[in-house]
Structure formats: structure tokens, C-alpha cells
Amino acid sequence: MKQNLLEKMRKGERLAFGQQLLLIFQLSIPAIMAQISSIVMQYIDASMVGQLGAKDSASIGLVSSSTWLMGGLCSAASIGFTVQIAQRIGAGEEKRARNIVRQGLLAVLVFSLMLCLLGAGLSGVLPRWLGGGADICKNASRYFFVYALSLPAIQMNNAAGGMLQCSGNMRLPSVLHIFMCILDVIFNSVLIFPSRKLSLFGAEFFCPGAGLGVTGASLGTALAEFFVASLMLYFLLVKSPMLHLRKGEKTGFKREDLRKAVKIAVPVGFEQVVMCGAQIMSTKIVAPLGTVAIAANSFSVTAESLCYMPGYGIGTAATTLIGQSIGAGRKDMTRRLGWLATCLGMAVMAGTGVLLYAFAPFMIGILSPDEAIRALGTKVLRIEAFAEPMYAASIVASGVFRGAGDTLIPSCMNLFSMWGIRIPLGAFLAPRFGLEGVWVAMCLELCVRGILFLFRLAGKRWYQGAEGKRKGA
Numbered sequence: 001m002k003q004n005l006l007e008k009m010r011k012g013e014r015l016a017f018g019q020q021l022l023l024i025f026q027l028s029i030p031a032i033m034a035q036i037s038s039i040v041m042q043y044i045d046a047s048m049v050g051q052l053g054a055k056d057s058a059s060i061g062l063v064s065s066s067t068w069l070m071g072g073l074c075s076a077a078s079i080g081f082t083v084q085i086a087q088r089i090g091a092g093e094e095k096r097a098r099n100i101v102r103q104g105l106l107a108v109l110v111f112s113l114m115l116c117l118l119g120a121g122l123s124g125v126l127p128r129w130l131g132g133g134a135d136i137c138k139n140a141s142r143y144f145f146v147y148a149l150s151l152p153a154i155q156m157n158n159a160a161g162g163m164l165q166c167s168g169n170m171r172l173p174s175v176l177h178i179f180m181c182i183l184d185v186i187f188n189s190v191l192i193f194p195s196r197k198l199s200l201f202g203a204e205f206f207c208p209g210a211g212l213g214v215t216g217a218s219l220g221t222a223l224a225e226f227f228v229a230s231l232m233l234y235f236l237l238v239k240s241p242m243l244h245l246r247k248g249e250k251t252g253f254k255r256e257d258l259r260k261a262v263k264i265a266v267p268v269g270f271e272q273v274v275m276c277g278a279q280i281m282s283t284k285i286v287a288p289l290g291t292v293a294i295a296a297n298s299f300s301v302t303a304e305s306l307c308y309m310p311g312y313g314i315g316t317a318a319t320t321l322i323g324q325s326i327g328a329g330r331k332d333m334t335r336r337l338g339w340l341a342t343c344l345g346m347a348v349m350a351g352t353g354v355l356l357y358a359f360a361p362f363m364i365g366i367l368s369p370d371e372a373i374r375a376l377g378t379k380v381l382r383i384e385a386f387a388e389p390m391y392a393a394s395i396v397a398s399g400v401f402r403g404a405g406d407t408l409i410p411s412c413m414n415l416f417s418m419w420g421i422r423i424p425l426g427a428f429l430a431p432r433f434g435l436e437g438v439w440v441a442m443c444l445e446l447c448v449r450g451i452l453f454l455f456r457l458a459g460k461r462w463y464q465g466a467e468g469k470r471k472g473a
Helices: 002-010 017-050 054-090 094-122 134-149 151-166 171-191 214-239 255-289 291-327 331-367 371-403 408-433 435-458 461-472
Strands: 194-200 203-210
Touching (some): 054 214, 054 371, 171 203, 291 331, 331 435
């Protein structure tokens, strides 16, 4: 049914309101599951390392914003090509879409290798620059070094999954990401802890272990990423009905495709630098508050991310829908689908905000047995719960804009919001109110950001420009 509705949209047939909403749901649910699975992996790492103690937890928390920056840059590089693929599929130009797939995979692989070398080189000095104490810097450096080496796998996983999604195949990447979570549990249980006896349903069995601690957590995740990236590439290049490799089709590097990819990706990459740079600055603001505050901040960010992953899933679906509708020249549906997706995201995340407030003690309790970390984490999570609906507006609207290739203005809005509101306000409140002050600043900033994105969505420039470019292509 999903493919039939996408095909009807591409052919210019009318879709009733219920059909449009159903299409958003069908594309969003697998994308939400994929997003949640990525956060579950962070939960797995955090909860397993949390059993080792507060210092080990803080060592991961110290560099977590830096790993998000690296991962965000990989995601930005992929976006430049996936948006074009969605638009070409919408226009019925599948051969051109396949050529963009091949160009894109080669380009982002080179980019990720450069990023890998940069990250590995910085791993020794980064924790000290972030203000970490001598008791956590060594483990933090090792964790980040292994993460940097896994960036090519993360890049290929991201790019191949995004290309499958923009063709309308949301289910397969979701299934593979869930499988990656299972692998992460297996690898981490062996690599983090020493050999030990475990009890399951009353039966005891021996579990071998390497006892690598924090390093084992990053290594286990890296192995899971490499394994699933291989599967993702196989299904894209061999099994995808629209995008698999064909005999006789050679890769032709077209200046127009590469130029457009850069034009889309650079603002998104800039946005990732802005956002993650602000997260790194937030880490520097939190670091003087002590080990408990660093660990509570890191765990709370991981716990909260489960609540906003539905927004990112709906945003991913919106990118596919808007990209294909613009490619098909469906001016009548582009704006309506954008609003439908955004309102759906706000409604869903209003519900997850309520759950976050109610279950904050349980969510932070999974990640750490330390009572001080649990108490502080519960307080800041309940502050953040009030920002979830407006946070959803910015997340999903951003996905809508990306589908239209409109990335520059949203990136500038994020720059203003993060560096003009969150960082100065957080720096002002942290010495006075501790970690709670930092999260109050975050809550207020997210509300302002959501309002800015809704104003942008209410206008017409974000999609009119894209349609004009598409018609002239």
C-alpha cells in the first residue's frame, strides 16, 4: 500500500487527506524504529559502562558531544546525495538516481576517511581540552580513538540506509538497525567485562570476556557498525529494485550533481558544527560542576533522546515525501505534507514529553546505579519534558526543508538559537543553579527554536525555490 501511494503521488494522482496521513505514518514508523535503535545502542553502552562506576561513565560523557559532531558531519555528507535521489525518483529518473548513488557512496567514503584520520589525531588531546580531570582523560581518549576509526563504517551505514529510505524503503534499514542493537549487546558483554558466570532463568552459564571496560564499549559498537554497514550496502547495491547496480551503467561524475550535493550538505554540515560545537561548549560549562554533574548530564541527554527520536523518524520520512513530491512537481501536496508531518511530530513528542516527566527516575535509573547521578538526572529530565513539542517542530520542519533542498536558512536559525540563547544563558545560570540551570537554558532555547521553524514553515520560499530549480533542471 505504501508503494502504491508513493506511486500515485509521483504520477500526479490525487491523494485524499486520510491517504496522505497514512503515507506519513507508513514511512515514519520504520524510520522511528531505526532512530530509536540508534539511541538504544547508546543506552546499551551507557548502562553497561555505568556498572563500572561514575568515573568510567563520565569518561564517555566527556567526549559524547564530540562523537555526535563526527557522526553529524557524516550524516550531513550523505544528505547532499539522498535528497537528490529522492527528487530524481519522484521525477521518474531512476537511471540518474542510480548514478547519484554511485557518486555519493564514493564521495562520502573519501570524506569519512579524512574525518577518521582527523579524529584519531585529536583523540589524545581532546579530553584535556574539554576540561576533563586526569582520572577520566585516559579512558575518554581511548573511547574516542576507537570511535574515530569506525567512522567509515558509520558513514557507509548512514549513506546506504538513507538512500534506501529515500527510495521509499523504510522497513529494511529499520530492521538492520535493530539487528545492530542485538550485535552491540553481544559484543559489549564480551568486550567490556571480564569472564564471569551469569544467571538466566535460574540456570548459570560461563560468559567469556576481555575486560576492556570503556574501550570495550566503543569497540563493541564499532564492530556492530561495520557488520551492519556491509549488509546495508549489499541490500542497496544488489537487492534494491530501484537503485541496485546494473550492467552497462558506468559511474559518471556529473558536476551538477556534485555541486548540488555540496550546496545542500555544506549548510547541514555547518549546522552540525554549530550544534555539536554548542554541545561541546555546554560540556565545558558542565565540567567544572564535578564528576556527578558530568555523568548525570551525559546520561540525561541519552535518556531524553529516546523521547525525541520519534521526531527524527518523522523528519526522515518527511524528507523522502517532500523530495519525491517536489521531484514529481506536486506543488499541491508539498506544503500540505510538510504541515501534516510537523503537526504529527509535535503531537507524538507532546506525548513522549509526558512520559519523560513521569518515568524520568526509571529512565535514568537504567543507566546508572549511583544515587546522586539518579537524583540529579531526574531533576533535569523533568525540566526538559516541557520543551518536547516545540523541539519536535524544529526537528520535523528541518526534515521538510531538507527534502526541498532548503538547508541554509534553517542552519542560520540553529546558529542563532544555540549560540545566541542556550550557551550564554547556560553559562550564566550554571554557577548559580548548577546542572539544573544549564537544562533550564536548554528548555527555553528549544522552545524559541521551534517557534522560528514554524514561522519558516508558514512561508512559501522554502519550497518555491526548490520547485523552480527542479523545473529548470
